[in-house]
Every structure is written in C-alpha cells, then in structure tokens.
Amino acid sequence: MRKPFIAGNWKMNMLVDTGKGLVAQLKDRVRDVKGVEIAICPPAVLLPAICEEAKGSNIRVGAQNMYHENSGAFTGEVSGAMLKSIGCTYVILGHSERRHIFGEPDGLINAKVNAALAIGLKPILCVGEKLEQREAGRTEDVVGLQVVAGLYGVTAQQMEDVVIAYEPVWAIGTGKTATPSQAEEVHQLIRGLVTETYGEEVGQSLRIQYGGSVKPDNARGLLGLADIDGALVGGASLEAEPFSKIVMAAVE
C-alpha cells in the first residue's frame, strides 16, 4: 500500500510571520492525522523559520527548487546541502513554472534530481503537458519524455525516495482541474514507464501526486483513484482550512 502524500507549494507567497502563523494553524488541524504524509514547501528565504516551526510535528518541509552543485560561485542559487542542513526533507524539481518561466530544460532538472538524491533529499519531480500539446495528442510523448529524462541515472534503490507529480500545465492556477479519468490515464502511463525501467516492485511503490487546481471539493474524486497517491497543492495550500480539508480527503 502506498501512503498518500499531500504537499503544499506556497510558490512566491507568504512572509515569515504569516508563514509561521499558517504552520501553527495547520499543526493544530492535522495533529491526529495518521496514514497520510503531509509537507509544505515555502519560498527558500522562509525555510529556516518554517523548519523550526514544523519541528516535532507531522508536517515535513520541502524547498521549491535547488541547484545541483553543493557550493561554489553560483550567485543567487541554493544548494541541496544547504536545504538538508536546515532540516528539509523534500525538494520540488522541474515545476512547470521553473520549466516555462525560467526555461529549465530536462537535462538541468535531471542533474538536480540526482544531486538531491545524493545529498539525501527526496525530489518531487513535476511533469505535465501544455494545453496545445494535449490538444495535439502529444500528452503521452511529452510526459513520457519528461519522466524518462528526469530520472536518467537514478537507481532502483534511489527510486524509493522519488515522488512524481503530474501537473498538466493548463490546470495550474486556472481553476480547470483534469477530470479524474484524464488524470488517472496519465498516472497509469507514468507508473507503466517506471515499471518498464525499474520493475514491478518499484513501479508499484512509486507515489504519483496530481497537481493543478486541487481544492477541497475536487480532492476526493481525484484521490479516490487507483494510481493517484496524493496531491501537490498550490493556491489551496495558502490557508489552513482548505489545505487541511484536502489532507482529510486523503485520510478517507
């Protein structure tokens, strides 16, 4: 059985005080939750304060990005070693905003995935097609390539620490969610690809989150499907009530 995993991606939102306040409220609401893994991913500058606030609770902390070198002359970047040293567990890599606003190619994302695993961080590798790619019938090709390229060089043993998030670009922040069957179809494709490469055991234990306008009212329909093992939540993770309701939907 795969443990459902609900993660909040705060993107470039919140300040130290509002972020700490949100974690305090969340801790209260999800204190008794068992059987679901919970994480929040604040902006880099808030990470030390949020790691401190979340310490000892059932809420893990992740970063939204990292660079693949551990240190050196890389102005403006943050390394996996730094994230690890302050208590981060996860790191989101290859989010569609990194791919499409900041032009991150698959090769760079793959280097980051390998660097994260090497330092002991768990990558949440994001993949997903754009609307025009879906309409052109290219979803399978685009997502398949992102999965294969993103995982290049990752061993079967390291796959235990990898989470994949399927986030159709057209569903992110738009209020348009993929229908449960559209999402399930791509989740099956991803699990199939990973199974082909790494075998049945790795394929069956891989956690695949869905992301893109996940809200309390659509979470249950998505999370009920066989290959959807959780959600990567943007907008609805910025307040305690909707985010904790999505966590509760995963408990059920």
Ligand code: PGA
């Ligand atoms: P959204 O964002 O829930 O606001 O659509 C999801 C994401 O980008 O991870």
